[in-house]
Amino acid sequence: MRTPITKQLLLLAAMLSIACAQNIDFASIKIQTVKISDGLYVLMGGPAQGNILVSTGPDGIFLVDSMYAPMHQKIMDALNAISRQPIRYLVNTHLHGDHTAGNEAMAKLGAVIISHENMRKRMPPASRDLPVLTYTDSITLHFNGEEIYIYHPEPAHTDGDSIIYFRHANVMHVGDVPSSLRYPNIGVNEGGAVDGMIAAARQVMKVANPETKIIPGHLGPVVGFKEIEQQLEMFQAVRERVLTAIRAGKTVEQVVASKPTADFDAPRLGGAITPDRFVTLVYTDLAKRAR
């Protein structure tokens, strides 16, 4: 008797996640600016906005991600408080709107938008948020005295992810690759995959080092290997449980109802993705591959 109710809940959850951007009360959001090291700042706009990493210096401003479009003026006010330099570059960690929908306004101010080539390919050709500079494996910018290494992990959160590493400051923005304690979205319709999320998080710990300040796509503003390891543990356990259930012929409704994340939920409820939504995403990806 439980199935129809669960089905309705799932439908509702799906609708809520689609309506997410429209339901955000942008007017009430305040941007919090956190200094990470000399010339490096994180702009945070709550759990539904992608964290922006800012590099300021003699060459100008370099940004990682652009939040949702209605955040633009708030972002500009926050930037003006730390630098009056022009915005020269903006790199996107991936195509989701909470990281890219502010691109157009930044491009109008002269920012050169950079992304992995797959990210651009997945955006509508008429989009005004399109990157103008794309790369395949990695690209390095020499800017503000930094070596900004941008690389593409294997398909993880999407198949067009970028990870940005400031080698001198030892600061890395990992976008939505597992890092902060929350349930991450998985771009199951954009080439993202559970196994890729796990592999990319492991790869981050090879490119970075235990002292690296890791900026997650959401929450934070700074995490380290400890949080990544905690997320990897959760991912591996939930992956095992959901895969076992799929092999036993369970439906997505049954798996969601069995609460396979329950023992991991307590510290992870502050994000935008609910446990049920996360389980649905894990199931969707693993079931596709198990077929």
Ligand SMILES: [Zn+2]
């Ligand atoms: Zn995302």
